[in-house]
Amino acid sequence: MSDQIPLGLIGISHKTATVEVREKVALSEEEQTMTIKHISENLKADGVMVLSTCNRTEIYFSHEDIHSVAGQIKTWLNKLKNCTHFSDTNKIYTISDAEVVEHLFKVNSGLDSQILGEQQITGQVKDSYELTHHLNGTDALINRMFNFAMQAKKKVHNETFLSDGTVSISFAGVELARKIFSDLTDKNVLLIGAGKTAELAAYHFRENGVKNIHVANRTLERAKALAEKLNGKAFTLEQLEEVLETADIVISATSSETYVVTSKVIRPVAKKRRYKPVFLIDLAIPRDIDPEIDKTNGIFLYNLDDLREIVQSNLEKRKKEIPKSLKIIHEFVLEFRKWVSMNSMTVVIGKLKKKLDVLRLNEMDRLKARLPQNGYKHEIEHLTESIINKVVRQHVKSLKEVAHDPEEYKRRVEMILNIYELENDN
Amino acid sequence: MKVFSQIISYSLPVLYLLVIYVYYLIFSEKNKSLVKKTTPILLVLVICHLIEIVTRSIALNNMPFSSSHDSFAFIAFSIVLVYMISEIGLNSRGAGLFILSFSFILELLSAVNMSWETETNELLINKTFAIHASLSVTGYTALSLAAIYALMYIIQNHNLKKRNLGKLFTQLPALNYLEKMSLRSIVTGIVVLGIGLVLGHYQALSNPLIGEFFPKDIKVIVSDTVWIIYVIGYLIIALKQWRGAKLAYLSLYGFLILIVGGWIIIYMSESFHKFN
Numbered sequence: 291m292s293d294q295i296p297l298g299l300i301g302i303s304h305k306t307a308t309v310e311v312r313e314k315v316a317l318s319e320e321e322q323t324m325t326i327k328h329i330s331e332n333l334k335a336d337g338v339m340v341l342s343t344c345n346r347t348e349i350y351f352s353h354e355d356i357h358s359v360a361g362q363i364k365t366w367l368n369k370l371k372n373c374t375h376f377s378d379t380n381k382i383y384t385i386s387d388a389e390v391v392e393h394l395f396k397v398n399s400g401l402d403s404q405i406l407g408e409q410q411i412t413g414q415v416k417d418s419y420e421l422t423h424h425l426n427g428t429d430a431l432i433n434r435m436f437n438f439a440m441q442a443k444k445k446v447h448n449e450t451f452l453s454d455g456t457v458s459i460s461f462a463g464v465e466l467a468r469k470i471f472s473d474l475t476d477k478n479v480l481l482i483g484a485g486k487t488a489e490l491a492a493y494h495f496r497e498n499g500v501k502n503i504h505v506a507n508r509t510l511e512r513a514k515a516l517a518e519k520l521n522g523k524a525f526t527l528e529q530l531e532e533v534l535e536t537a538d539i540v541i542s543a544t545s546s547e548t549y550v551v552t553s554k555v556i557r558p559v560a561k562k563r564r565y566k567p568v569f570l571i572d573l574a575i576p577r578d579i580d581p582e583i584d585k586t587n588g589i590f591l592y593n594l595d596d597l598r599e600i601v602q603s604n605l606e607k608r609k610k611e612i613p614k615s616l617k618i619i620h621e622f623v624l625e626f627r628k629w630v631s632m633n634s635m636t637v638v639i640g641k642l643k644k645k646l647d648v649l650r651l652n653e654m655d656r657l658k659a660r661l662p663q664n665g666y667k668h669e670i671e672h673l674t675e676s677i678i679n680k681v682v683r684q685h686v687k688s689l690k691e692v693a694h695d696p697e698e699y700k701r702r703v704e705m706i707l708n709i710y711e712l713e714n715d716n
Numbered sequence: 717m718k719v720f721s722q723i724i725s726y727s728l729p730v731l732y733l734l735v736i737y738v739y740y741l742i743f744s745e746k747n748k749s750l751v752k753k754t755t756p757i758l759l760v761l762v763i764c765h766l767i768e769i770v771t772r773s774i775a776l777n778n779m780p781f782s783s784s785h786d787s788f789a790f791i792a793f794s795i796v797l798v799y800m801i802s803e804i805g806l807n808s809r810g811a812g813l814f815i816l817s818f819s820f821i822l823e824l825l826s827a828v829n830m831s832w833e834t835e836t837n838e839l840l841i842n843k844t845f846a847i848h849a850s851l852s853v854t855g856y857t858a859l860s861l862a863a864i865y866a867l868m869y870i871i872q873n874h875n876l877k878k879r880n881l882g883k884l885f886t887q888l889p890a891l892n893y894l895e896k897m898s899l900r901s902i903v904t905g906i907v908v909l910g911i912g913l914v915l916g917h918y919q920a921l922s923n924p925l926i927g928e929f930f931p932k933d934i935k936v937i938v939s940d941t942v943w944i945i946y947v948i949g950y951l952i953i954a955l956k957q958w959r960g961a962k963l964a965y966l967s968l969y970g971f972l973i974l975i976v977g978g979w980i981i982i983y984m985s986e987s988f989h990k991f992n
Contacts, residue, residue: 472890564957
């Protein structure tokens, strides 16, 4: 009986390879399917899971001979992708045993992500598992590892702040707007400028429920083109004062060398709005909005530096959550180890029960000849069965007590195997 | 019953403190797992407080607002109840630490000053008086909540202006939510307190025993003045369409007048509203 978990992993990720390499080694769904089938059918792996995202390509598999199979998988992948990256020891990592479990738990919780704490990865892990499950490529070990990974992620998410606060500058603007207006659906957004930056920011607001997005630009044609995409209205900069009166959120991203929105413009607007809050985001460099206007009641002005600071502070906050998250991950790895031990215990105890039953039935046969007709046969059968069950239960209890200690567990299993002369199939 | 009621009454401030500690842990982001447990915790607090109010009323044979300090406890209870409902509805816990701390102060004042003599005044078992008293207390509760929301608005407005985007900022609700809640609480307070006061006046005029004290009673004068100030304030807000920080400051000033008025009533005057 081995205390090693027969799990292996080979992978290339953002930590070991550039985006060009990651693009090259990424597997399409068809390639993933081919790989799963090859590893299951030709390499005789008990279970396999392929995770391929823009940041990583990883193959998880269960097999008694990890290193030999890992080598064969690398050869297959090099051939499939027509490259040598899977043989490059600087780019590829191969791990085995409980480290594989820990790695998947970290990946699934966002601890191994390029953007710490991001949650998109959980969906990608789930998709990978579903694909392999659909192809009958999983075994009990992979199934249980996936289930534990999801549970660990849930606990990390519920008990730490690892995924809290935005770490994207574009979303930082949306998050701040929510702290002013809570519900954005009925708010009016005004874009000043019709370039890519303004457009991207507009899409973030639209994804978060904003329906009314209008565009003001120096040239009306460009404003119209963007407004059409956003189902909004187009204005020229000359109409700015009038449009600002109804705008709750203003995003400015022009290439103007001077301020587009000045205190002279905004003060009367704020007064007309009865100082109802207006959130202005200045994404331009040089700045479009006069910083003086932030002193006006009800006006909240944030520029690129402010947004960067928010993102930085959220990242710091997430980093502080790493030890707490790792503690949860380690708890789950230990639980997984226990499950593996229990699973192997079922095999040992099954053998023990079978052996004792054979002994019991042999003794019963010998006794039958000496027993008178109807002479307590059923009672004796019941008694011997009961004695055997009690002995087996005692052994189960003894193994369960040390399930957390692989060394002692292994020693006790070997002792049972030796005493009862059971076959050791490792 | 009296001993049981006394045990609960004196334990309540401790229970409030424990709940405030839970909210402090959530507010300071020290324990995220508590976030999903606040509703049952608040429910326990509300039930315990309700038991305290009921047992005390039974033990002393009076209604829950027979003294000013009793009313404090009832206001604390109402605030926690209203907060619990809004927390469940909005799934936002940011205001909890502030609101519960305010309730705790009221509850503590009540527990420290509580009288345990059985009530003998006939007025306190009169049903119309009970409605007048409960409406007035509910009205004061709403105005207190309006002030708490206004205070949070001012803090959050300051956070946004000064870019103090730390824990306090993260935990406090959005500005327009705070404004909406403050305004709604003011309207509720004005209406409910108004009905309560009208009912009180009607009772005082129709009952000769009370009527002879009525015009000179400082509690009546102060309550009417506070209510009129709130009505005038609200009309100005509605006509001028004031919003944002201006509204929040007005709500706070109104509450300050209410507190000063309450202090005059409780500690400076001899009112017919005092019993025992």
